[in-house]
Amino acid sequence: MEQTAIQVRNLRKSFRKRNGFRKKSELWAIDDVSFSVAQGETYGLLGPNGSGKSSLIRILSTLLIADSGYVNLMGFTLPEQQEQVRKIIGRVSVDAAFYKKLSARENLVYTALLYGQNPRAAEQRAIDILEQLGMENAKFSTPLEEMSRGMQQKISIARALMINPPLLLLDEPTTGLDPKSRRDVQSFLEDLQRREGTTILLTTHDMAEAERLCVRIGFLAHGKLVAEGTAAHLMRRAGAATLDDAFIKLTGEELVEEENELALVED
């Protein structure tokens, strides 16, 4: 029987927004979302900016506490067992947050130490990952501020994987990357999933990426999971020729990059 790696039931999260001096309104970032991901599966969440993708990843990463609902990651519930959850997750976010003055090596060794790992072994693992991602060894000592966004994102992936997590949370890992870097990252994730059986939860705007990497896909709009299934299932259900059209038909939205007031509230 397939084991469940991620189980989310009736998850809700709202943020308060100040409207004027005394008025406050409540905006739902995640509104009664339920889904599950099997161990070794790559599951994609698609939605425009402000649809709740990042809030969901942040809840699973122990960085945000949900208002209500049930979250279980590989047998550990959140937020009660967040200490155990932190040992089994790796996260890559859309913005590669690093100490930009430090080199890739210094940032990665710092992370290894933070996880209580042997820095030498972790450093070697990071070098192996970066080589697989098509990065030259010489760049390892270069300060992050001198690297392109694509390179920084590859370091970010190496950081998440150097602790060898069974569960990987990827929040738009290829957004803003050039086509070559995007392909490198996608190939690496495919290979990782095949080789290590890592469970991957991926949020993205990119339909082609979702189709290529994900076994199942969930459409998220205004904090609600409006549909889920394989790409073929979703297209059939919507009577659409492409996943893009299926998304528009099922959610009534387009995956355009637009500023959403919800993103501002969370800021």
Place this chain on the structure above:
Amino acid sequence: MEATLRQTWAFLFRGWHITRRYIGWVVVFNFYAVVTSATVALIGVAQNNYQLTLTLVVGALLWNYLSFLYNEIAMSIAYERWEGTLEYTFMAPISRAVHLLGVSLFSLVNAIVTTIIVLIGLMLFTDLPFRGVNLFGVVVVLAVSTVAFVGLGLFAAVFPVMSAERGAEATHIFQGSILLVSGVYYDIAVLPGWMQPLSALSPATYTLTACRKLFGVGNPNSTAEYLAGAPLSAVTHELLILALMGAVLLPLGLWAFVRIEAWAKKTGKLKRTG
């Protein structure tokens, strides 16, 4: 245990490499610390009053140490907010106590180095003899007050968790208030009456009072050539208060940090800004 040691070392490793990369600014900050301390001490030299000079020198040295310690702890969290790495620290399987211990240890090393640099600088500008100073007593008082100031630093570190920008502002206002009420360069009796009770709440007040006694400030047996530092027993009262403050402030600072971290996770305030 090995993992905990590595986690603690992580912050010293990070701090050392950041210091290395910002070495130009480190030199500038230390230069500024020496110059501001020297200009204060030279007021006493200009008055040809070694007791006044000594009062100012002790104030400058201790304020450099205590404020640097406090500021480094608070600002290291602010720095993590600016870089966006605080999320990754909070996501790591590390206890908050170990995290903040690591941050505090690096701040302590930094504060000691800066104080030594300022001391050397002050010795170039003043010709005070340090013979007769109860140096052992000074070290004991500093060690005890360090715990209280680490606690204050943890309290101040709460502000950047709440807000990246406003937090750093609040940290400096808090630091300025301690400078004002603690009698760093003057007797607290010169403060407005309504403000004087506040000085009793600052650990720096007791540190300065104790250290001035141990340096021989105000001791009739002190001369311009020899300082009659008091024995450690003469500062028992201050030591007890400082120990009590440390015992309260350190766990309270840690508790406040953990509470605010939970609040930030509930309200979504941890999201990267800037």
